[in-house]
Amino acid sequence: MAKGYIKIDRDRCKGCHLCIDVCPRKVIEVSKELNKTGYAPAQFIEKPEDGKGCTACTMCAVVCPDLAIEVYRAK
Amino acid sequence: MAKGYIKIDRDRCKGCHLCIDVCPRKVIEVSKELNKTGYAPAQFIEKPEDGKGCTACTMCAVVCPDLAIEVYRAK
Amino acid sequence: MPSEKKLMRGSDTLAEAAVRAGCRFFSGYPITPQNELPEYLSWRLPQAGGTFIQAESELSAINMVLGAAATGARALTSSSSPGVSLKQEGISYLAGQELPAVVANMMRGGPGLGNIAASAADYFQATRGGGHGDYRTPVLAPAGCQELAELTFLAFDLADKYRTPVMLLGDGLIGQVMEPVVFPDPIDPADLPPKDYILDGCAGRAPRAIFSMLLGQQGELYKHNLHLQEKYEQITADEQRWEENLTEDADIIAVAYGTASRIAMSAVEELRAEGVKAGLFRPITLWPYPKQALRKLAQGGVKVAVFELSAGQMVEDVMLSVGERAEIHFYGIPGGVIPTPADVIDFLRSALKGDGKVGRRVEI
Amino acid sequence: MPSEKKLMRGSDTLAEAAVRAGCRFFSGYPITPQNELPEYLSWRLPQAGGTFIQAESELSAINMVLGAAATGARALTSSSSPGVSLKQEGISYLAGQELPAVVANMMRGGPGLGNIAASAADYFQATRGGGHGDYRTPVLAPAGCQELAELTFLAFDLADKYRTPVMLLGDGLIGQVMEPVVFPDPIDPADLPPKDYILDGCAGRAPRAIFSMLLGQQGELYKHNLHLQEKYEQITADEQRWEENLTEDADIIAVAYGTASRIAMSAVEELRAEGVKAGLFRPITLWPYPKQALRKLAQGGVKVAVFELSAGQMVEDVMLSVGERAEIHFYGIPGGVIPTPADVIDFLRSALKGDGKVGRRVEI
Amino acid sequence: MLVRTQFAGFGGQGVLLMGYVLSNGAMLKGLNVTFFPSYGAEMRGGTANCMVTLSDKKIASPVGSQADILVAMNGPSLDKFEPTVAKGGLIVLNQSLIKWGPKRQDVEVFSVPLVDLAREAGSERAANMVMIGAVCAKRDLLPLEDVVKGMQAAMKGKDKFFALNTKGIQRGFTFAQTGK
Amino acid sequence: MLVRTQFAGFGGQGVLLMGYVLSNGAMLKGLNVTFFPSYGAEMRGGTANCMVTLSDKKIASPVGSQADILVAMNGPSLDKFEPTVAKGGLIVLNQSLIKWGPKRQDVEVFSVPLVDLAREAGSERAANMVMIGAVCAKRDLLPLEDVVKGMQAAMKGKDKFFALNTKGIQRGFTFAQTGK
Amino acid sequence: MSAPAAEKIFGRPESLKDVATHYCPGCGHSVAHRLVAECLDEMGLREKTIGVPPVGCAVLAYNYFNFDMVEAPHGRALAVATGIKRVRPDSFVLTYQGDGDLAAIGTAETIHAANRGELISCIFINNAIYGMTGGQMAPTTIIGEVTTTTPGGREAKAHGSPIDISRMLAVCEGAVYIERCTLNSFKGIKQAKKAIRKCFQVQVDGLGFGLVELLSPCPTNMKMSPKQAWQWIDNQMMKTYPLGLIKDTTGYEDK
Amino acid sequence: MSAPAAEKIFGRPESLKDVATHYCPGCGHSVAHRLVAECLDEMGLREKTIGVPPVGCAVLAYNYFNFDMVEAPHGRALAVATGIKRVRPDSFVLTYQGDGDLAAIGTAETIHAANRGELISCIFINNAIYGMTGGQMAPTTIIGEVTTTTPGGREAKAHGSPIDISRMLAVCEGAVYIERCTLNSFKGIKQAKKAIRKCFQVQVDGLGFGLVELLSPCPTNMKMSPKQAWQWIDNQMMKTYPLGLIKDTTGYEDK
Numbered sequence A, B: 001m002a003k004g005y006i007k008i009d010r011d012r013c014k015g016c017h018l019c020i021d022v023c024p025r026k027v028i029e030v031s032k033e034l035n036k037t038g039y040a041p042a043q044f045i046e047k048p049e050d051g052k053g054c055t056a057c058t059m060c061a062v063v064c065p066d067l068a069i070e071v072y073r074a075k
Numbered sequence C, D: 001m002p003s004e005k006k007l008m009r010g011s012d013t014l015a016e017a018a019v020r021a022g023c024r025f026f027s028g029y030p031i032t033p034q035n036e037l038p039e040y041l042s043w044r045l046p047q048a049g050g051t052f053i054q055a056e057s058e059l060s061a062i063n064m065v066l067g068a069a070a071t072g073a074r075a076l077t078s079s080s081s082p083g084v085s086l087k088q089e090g091i092s093y094l095a096g097q098e099l100p101a102v103v104a105n106m107m108r109g110g111p112g113l114g115n116i117a118a119s120a121a122d123y124f125q126a127t128r129g130g131g132h133g134d135y136r137t138p139v140l141a142p143a144g145c146q147e148l149a150e151l152t153f154l155a156f157d158l159a160d161k162y163r164t165p166v167m168l169l170g171d172g173l174i175g176q177v178m179e180p181v182v183f184p185d186p187i188d189p190a191d192l193p194p195k196d197y198i199l200d201g202c203a204g205r206a207p208r209a210i211f212s213m214l215l216g217q218q219g220e221l222y223k224h225n226l227h228l229q230e231k232y233e234q235i236t237a238d239e240q241r242w243e244e245n246l247t248e249d250a251d252i253i254a255v256a257y258g259t260a261s262r263i264a265m266s267a268v269e270e271l272r273a274e275g276v277k278a279g280l281f282r283p284i285t286l287w288p289y290p291k292q293a294l295r296k297l298a299q300g301g302v303k304v305a306v307f308e309l310s311a312g313q314m315v316e317d318v319m320l321s322v323g324e325r326a327e328i329h330f331y332g333i334p335g336g337v338i339p340t341p342a343d344v345i346d347f348l349r350s351a352l353k354g355d356g357k358v359g360r361r362v363e364i
Numbered sequence E, F: 001m002l003v004r005t006q007f008a009g010f011g012g013q014g015v016l017l018m019g020y021v022l023s024n025g026a027m028l029k030g031l032n033v034t035f036f037p038s039y040g041a042e043m044r045g046g047t048a049n050c051m052v053t054l055s056d057k058k059i060a061s062p063v064g065s066q067a068d069i070l071v072a073m074n075g076p077s078l079d080k081f082e083p084t085v086a087k088g089g090l091i092v093l094n095q096s097l098i099k100w101g102p103k104r105q106d107v108e109v110f111s112v113p114l115v116d117l118a119r120e121a122g123s124e125r126a127a128n129m130v131m132i133g134a135v136c137a138k139r140d141l142l143p144l145e146d147v148v149k150g151m152q153a154a155m156k157g158k159d160k161f162f163a164l165n166t167k168g169i170q171r172g173f174t175f176a177q178t179g180k
Numbered sequence G, H: 001m002s003a004p005a006a007e008k009i010f011g012r013p014e015s016l017k018d019v020a021t022h023y024c025p026g027c028g029h030s031v032a033h034r035l036v037a038e039c040l041d042e043m044g045l046r047e048k049t050i051g052v053p054p055v056g057c058a059v060l061a062y063n064y065f066n067f068d069m070v071e072a073p074h075g076r077a078l079a080v081a082t083g084i085k086r087v088r089p090d091s092f093v094l095t096y097q098g099d100g101d102l103a104a105i106g107t108a109e110t111i112h113a114a115n116r117g118e119l120i121s122c123i124f125i126n127n128a129i130y131g132m133t134g135g136q137m138a139p140t141t142i143i144g145e146v147t148t149t150t151p152g153g154r155e156a157k158a159h160g161s162p163i164d165i166s167r168m169l170a171v172c173e174g175a176v177y178i179e180r181c182t183l184n185s186f187k188g189i190k191q192a193k194k195a196i197r198k199c200f201q202v203q204v205d206g207l208g209f210g211l212v213e214l215l216s217p218c219p220t221n222m223k224m225s226p227k228q229a230w231q232w233i234d235n236q237m238m239k240t241y242p243l244g245l246i247k248d249t250t251g252y253e254d255k
């Protein structure tokens, strides 16, 4: 099971997609729907195909310019 | 006989006396009379006591801030 | 041969007109709303064999212009309100050293950082000299792109003629608006009259010095100032420019310049359409102020209605022109809000009625 | 307890008065004729537990003052004409951010580098705002050392009361002259009313921000400017100061401020001794200008004779005050020459006769 | 004749270009024209707008008390500028993005399914050209060929877009004239 | 009573100090006083001057059209300021340096052999004190003790010079009063 | 996606208000804001802090930072900060300046504040461009970089060379800590945070002037995607501005 | 004392007018003037030269130098000179600036002119004091030096450290030659002249920005005799400002 997960604030996200680039697990993708401000936000892939998922490594959150990501570690 | 001599423009001289300090032959002295502007100018000792006199080394002229000294070399 | 008609932004218009007027040196520092001007000149001037320098500050820019002017080049700098405040010392030096240069100010909302919308709150600074000492600079206030092109030529001519810095006073709207422009014939700097005071090395002549310090105990600075004042009187006598619109039979005459005058003219047109006898007096030179021309209109019970994009600055010149010969009303919008013709219509109506609802009556 | 009487130079007087008025921060850059002021404060402020900084430039100095004012200190900067030109952007920011500070200008001859004699050619700059935007600063013009001491206190009080920069406008003579001075009681800064806008760390309260940029599309800057204008109207209503001397029965009233007023007063005294009914009106606040007070005197055929150490700047305020109610004459000495009472006597006589030999008649 | 058109939308929608095309076309046709764009920090946050004024007489103010035509490319723009439209004026909507209509009852509303029409013309990127064509046709501001000329002048040097853009403009004209 | 005294000379001659001593003495005596020194670049080239105005009434201008008394410490100063002396005024000369007299006939001239008197008082460096004493005595500006008080106030902290300076002032008084 | 027993390990620092910023997507300013806020939080400085944002894209920083702030005129941040720090030596004073602000119009203020050794921490956002005014050449713009005032790319001869103000400041006695970091990678951001902390410590310990230069992407004016802007910093900008410690006379044990 | 067959081996250069200056006795400005004039003469540059003296004791230099000159506002000499040189690239352009002018109020102009590599020669008179205004602290005033605004002597903590602007300028790519010399000895003056010549050559050869810093006595404001002022430079000032070449990327063969 995934060791962690992230929450992305859709409407804070500005669609820079840097989180997508850095995520080692490739568990973030571009949302198909635009958000309120008109950006294509990032969205978390809760159940990735390879079944591995987020490690709570925080890389996405650290690079996110807009503090749109919170990271949680499963206890 | 001296190898050279200098001419001091009494009224250009501002009495800084730097020339007196640098002259290796000690052939410059303070004049007793003030000049037009009120400074005590330097004056050349044409016939110094030791009989050696100016070597036209230009040191006095080089340090003179006020271009009050011309240096001549005997031919 | 004049250029073909082209839709051009105000800032670009000023830039292109400067080059065509023989300007070969520009130095400036970015500031909205006039960035397009240096951006345009950054490629256009080198193309014309001139120099464009983005200076490290407005201070440096105005002083580079001082150097360029001292060597004889037609030189320009441009900025917007806060940046122009920083140039005041340099402008005072240019005036004191009697060096020609053109300084453009695309005014924005103030004070302080304010905002970047069109404003006209630097009138005092421009006309009274924000710098120190008894100097004045001719101030030209275009109301549209075509006029901006023409006044840019005039600015360089006046600068050279009187050996003085000249101000082109625009604002965020004038800088950004696009209108069709036809440029006058370009001037080759080589064809301009030679200047006998410039520095180009003293080969074959006595060295020259350009300076503004006059320490002499014989009142040298005083004499220099009398000379400057004579020059300013000459300029005052010869260089007043203005436009009158529908003033002959008017019951109320709006007085406005630059962007405000455009808005006011729309208001006047709409009022005329309703049968109200409104007119517009538009100063083109803010210094020298077209005092006598305005005074001539202030008679027979006409009301004078001053409209400014400021809290009330030009109104002082109107008062000094009109005195008690006519009722003067004032309406001002400070702080970078662009009013609409409807606002001005309300003002003119209120002034006509004298109900004090929009704007206020001012009295000496 | 007021100090004992001491013979003091104007610059030192201002400095000492500032410290006693609770000023604990000074930043400035040397320039003649006011160098004694920073020199004095360089030892006096540390002694009083305050900070003296010789800044790297006038720009830096005014902005250090801005920072000090933002934290609540009574702060002062001082310079002379060219240096004050460089402070114009900063003054506009102080006005826009509504921060109190005192700016002293010991005017010298201009424009440009000019000379270091007493002059009064920065009147426009001081009263109309040499910086950008719709702001005004109260301007206090002392005519002697004792008054300078008192006006320095007032300057800090007005600055705090209205949250505005205040100018102390002196000149080379006021800065250098020595006169006996008695200082008012010193003020302990700790006793001054607290300021609820200052920055001192947000412990126990919401963070504060001090700024002048108002980009909002709802006319935030416009509203801020209306607020500023209301404040300026308040100051105009409440803070006019002036002095009248021998004006009641006068046939001719000299109008002069600062050093010029001292010279003019000597002239008035000498003329009175000869039986000529001369008087003096001396504005102490140049902005707000004591308009109504002067207007009240302009009646019954009295002549108004404006005398300035400039080519004619305050005369505009006199015209705006007097209008056509009295004949206005002007005599100005630009460029750092200090005239004598005899010059002013000639002027007043000529104005009385109306022969136009000294000075000139000015008309709206 | 004096017509003021307000264009408004997102930064990326080519709002200013629409105004610029119209202005150039009008100038080439011999009309007087002023084009006033929003600029600088106003444009941060992704919104853009401009006002184009056309007249056969000299144009006094480049900004008007009211707009005769509002071209709203997205919802926020409609909200912001709806109140500034003159009574009896026209609001042209980008139907592909604006799902709700204006509240005003005293204006004409013309909805254009921009994305669909642009796709038909060859690419979604021609949406703004479709719009300018539709607006010009709807109120007879300029004939087709002048709009095309205006586009070419406005995009000088970018000839590779001319064909697509012309198609877009044509598509807009057709839609305005035929309703489809 | 209103007396204006102009002091002028070389930079090194203590010209400003003379004015400052007089001003302090007058203030301590309860008179009104203004002291206006030359300053800054004016002082380059070694000249210095100042004007002291004393009055029992409020003093209007600190600069006058004319000086009642001119104290000229060297030739150039005499040349420069001679024309500014009021008719019937007094010119006090440093006789040790000024070999020629003033051209004016309508003024009183009082020559003081400064160097000699100063030497008698103890040192050439007291010359300016001799002068201020002589001037004050000559025109009864201040009594001796007020001049001394003025000197002490003016030179606060430099007590070691008080004795010499007092002697200098006394010597000046004596000379003015007795002619020797 | 709520998990009952999960621990939040990354969230918003208290020193940053919970509002959206006006910065463009991928802008380095936003990241730098967060790092500053995190360090202030961690060091317990928020309530003592007075920040000075001058004009530049970050002029509105007072809307985002959750502590006292005063806007400085363009270029004058360090003069304003000097006034503040001298009056309130117990406050923690920081400036947050762009490259145009710090290294062009504010050159004199920057150098002299450093030279005076003012106890101020300076966060220097080097994006090699004038962001706010729309992409004109900055003093730090690198050779060949296209800007709106160097349409043919910056050339040393006509426009001067990119200025290395951090190395210049290192000449000042009063500057005790200067480090150059970058915001274009996870690692870079981590290191930047360390440097900011150290810089703040320098002020807390009263050692002198500290500055952290942050290479920062401005995708908007580079006309690049955020990712491209990151790459450009790696491939181009770092050649002119190599990362690393530039000066350290703090005497701190290594970190 | 006229000797018939004597040869004048030291006299007034043509680039200097035959007038008395207003400088104080023993002032370094006077010496520097002569060196500049001699070099211009020797290099045949006088008729091509445009000089820029800003405010400072040397503001009246146009009364002494025998070539074209324009007064610059205080601190702006290098901006003015830039305007000149760019318009007239064939002219020989030099600035002659004091330490207050060049390193305080003019810091930004100095650094950016150097950084742009303007083809200008800068003569920098470092007398560690504001001469003209009467002896206030200059940015270059050394620690412990008493001035009218540091009556207890300059202290690093309160007033900042003496600024070494020449070394800062050396960081600029555009600056190709920087040397520090002194005017307080025969040898020093000789070396200073060599440096000035080389600096001028740099401009003639179009290599970049050149600057010669000259430690210069100001006896008046140091309240010393000229001789003491010389000694003070030796014993005090040179410790802070060691003589020698600071930067040389000219590629000239050594001299």
Ligand SMILES: Cc1ncc(C[n+]2csc(CCOP(=O)(O)OP(=O)(O)O)c2C)c(N)n1
Pocket: C029, C030, C031, C032, C058, C082, C083, C086, G055, G056, G057, G058, G074, G097, G098, G099, G100, G101, G102, G125, G127, G129, G130, G131, G132, G133, G138
């Ligand atoms: C006196 C003055 N000049 C110019 C400006 C315009 N201006 C605002 S920010 C800025 C430069 C911004 O660049 P930088 O400091 O690098 O900050 P960035 O926006 O890149 O973060 C300029 C030139 C101004 N506000 N004031």
Ligand SMILES: Cc1ncc(C[n+]2csc(CCOP(=O)(O)OP(=O)(O)O)c2C)c(N)n1
Pocket: D029, D030, D031, D032, D058, D082, D083, D086, H055, H056, H057, H058, H074, H097, H098, H099, H100, H101, H102, H125, H127, H129, H130, H131, H132, H133, H138
């Ligand atoms: C804007 C401005 N500020 C201040 C001054 C006053 N001022 C003239 S020269 C000078 C400094 C002189 O020092 P420096 O540059 O070292 O030259 P020096 O006289 O020592 O040769 C100052 C502060 C001025 N003229 N203009």
Ligand code: SF4
Pocket: A008, A012, A013, A014, A015, A016, A017, A018, A019, A020, A041, A042, A060, A063, A064, A065, A066, A067, A068, A069
């Ligand atoms: S990094 Fe942040 S702003 Fe960028 S796409 Fe991811 S969540 Fe959105």
Ligand code: SF4
Pocket: A004, A005, A006, A022, A023, A024, A025, A026, A027, A028, A053, A054, A055, A056, A057, A058, A059, A060, A061, A071
């Ligand atoms: S915490 Fe790490 S693994 Fe999880 S989404 Fe973010 S970058 Fe990917």
Ligand code: SF4
Pocket: B008, B012, B013, B014, B015, B016, B017, B018, B019, B020, B041, B042, B060, B063, B064, B065, B066, B067, B068, B069
């Ligand atoms: S060095 Fe020159 S000025 Fe000095 S004393 Fe000698 S001759 Fe006179």
Ligand code: SF4
Pocket: B004, B005, B006, B022, B023, B024, B025, B026, B027, B028, B053, B054, B055, B056, B057, B058, B059, B060, B061, B071
């Ligand atoms: S030339 Fe040499 S020896 Fe002759 S006087 Fe001068 S210093 Fe002395």
Ligand code: SF4
Pocket: G022, G023, G024, G025, G026, G027, G028, G029, G057, G127, G131, G132, G217, G218, G219, G220, G221
């Ligand atoms: S313009 Fe550049 S620096 Fe400014 S907010 Fe956008 S990305 Fe950031």
Ligand code: SF4
Pocket: H022, H023, H024, H025, H026, H027, H028, H029, H057, H127, H131, H132, H217, H218, H219, H220, H221
């Ligand atoms: S004050 Fe100093 S620098 Fe100025 S002329 Fe005198 S000695 Fe030279």
Ligand SMILES: [Mg+2]
Pocket: G098, G099, G100, G125, G126, G127, G128, G129, G130, G131, G138
């Ligand atoms: Mg930047």
Ligand SMILES: [Mg+2]
Pocket: H098, H099, H100, H125, H126, H127, H128, H129, H130, H131, H138
């Ligand atoms: Mg100096």
